[in-house]
Amino acid sequence: MQSRHSSLQRLGAALAQAGRVLTGRQIAGRGLTVFPDDIFLVSYPRSGNTWTRFLLGNLINQSDPVRFSNVESRIPEIYFNRDRFLRQLQRPRMLKSHESFQPEYPRVIYIVRDPRDVAVSFYHHNVKARNISDDYPIASFVPRFIAGEFDRKFGSWRDNVLSWTVLRKGDPGFLLLRYEDMKRDPVVSLTGVVDFLERCSFRKIDSSAAALERAIELSSAERMRTLEKQDAGLWVLTKGTRSDKPFVRSATAGGWKSQLDGESVAAIESAWGELMQTLGYELASTAAAADKLSQRGLPS
């Protein structure tokens, strides 16, 4: 009975997929058609990608502010949008992705965030998405987060970040942004992005001080929270999730200090401490991490 059920399910899935091909409604995802002038906004989930989409969207098109209901036609993400729709966008396109290293992405803006904060944010996100219940302890979530259990195709935080930084750091088509730097001084970060886009021959952007301030204002956490209240039912990432939990949460750096227990922090730092340090994230449990690192060593 079990196998009959699953083969029926597979048949259903195959027919649905065929229907999507027939009508040109295939979701892009990993089958995305990549153009040589594409610019990808890549990050591990919960690392500030949506905020960056708001910032850049508000800077690129200053006549019509970004909202959750129009962000998918401005800087669309590849997982819920159709390849045919994405192929018709104005070139050069800017697209959001969570993939680990993809050799065919020609230009990449990669956003990295302190994995301890990513863990906290991802925990709340999974509660909102009903993947885990309200009373599921965050201390039980963290080891599963470290193992990259919640979205295997993106890998663990380390898989994702390390694969991009090792392969592309220093490449003229690669820009590394730290969420924490963007929080501290969004003007500086945005100016760096504008310079990068100019080098990529992106369309001309008004990057005057006033334009930058306006884009930052229109993308503030408070404003995004207000917009989320209005648009949550219309946006693909919030549709069908728990409406009592916000998508735009605390939007701060360092929340892990009060939300994670010592053991969870030590677990993250001993798994990824070395990479965290190269990205400028100071370790709290230095002794434990250093010990683990020397044990593992680096194969030559």
Added chain:
Amino acid sequence: MPSNIVVRRIRGLINHLRKITDTALDRNPAGRNLTVLPGDVFIVSYPKSGNTWTRFLVGNLIYQDEPITFANVESRLPSLYVHPDRKLRKLPRILKSHDCFDPRYRTVIYIVRDPRDVLVSAYHYAVKLGIVPENWGVEKFVPALLDGSFESGVLVNPRWGSWHDNTASWLAMKDSRKFLLLRYEDMLDDPERELIKVADFLGLEATPERLARAVKLSSADHMRELEKTQAAEWSLTKNTRPDMAFVRKARAGTWKAELPPQTVADIEAAWGPLMRTLGYELSAAPPERDELPVVLR
């Protein structure tokens, strides 16, 4: 309407319909859309780096009933690029892949080969496939392959990346998964020694008799004999030039005679540091500064 436009439209429609039926009947090779199952083992390499040979060696160690041939290799150690996902679900799960780093792969045997030899081999295979433009020698082909202007879904795939991207992406991720690195040149030097590594890695029984049998049944001579009678049955040789062999020299260092010095210099300038880490001696003076990230050194 001019007839060539009509022909093009009809062709486009046929292609579209073929895509629909292939999808409806789930006939597209799995490739990157493979459903990865727990326990899957991947034999990964850049193309032309000894993947088929490794499949023969491993297969002949595992299967004691009948030898691996070009006629059964795709049902015993199948390629991601031959069968659809649905079919792969029912086949043994030691899978051949050329993909760049994929975080879902948890157990990986990665084979690396001197990129200078890889490019020579790629040239000969491209000629066999009939995809090299008329009058193109290796000196025209290799630079076109390197700068991305030569495209072919069979030999070059944007999702496989360059030799450097492919190799570096896997080497960088080696300490967060079960990972075994094999060098093609080491395998040539002492296939039994390298096969013991694979046996240890996969927990296979490797008595001296079994190892000797596997190496013998996977020798270049033996594989050439098999290719003579089975080339039409195997997806990688079907409809290719029968006067050229898939199993070619199976040697290391042929680039010295076949690649022009300028091409060698270009390859080494682009990938020198990674080549040196892997033990491939550069013919030009090494760059002054080693620019490799720590995880790749």
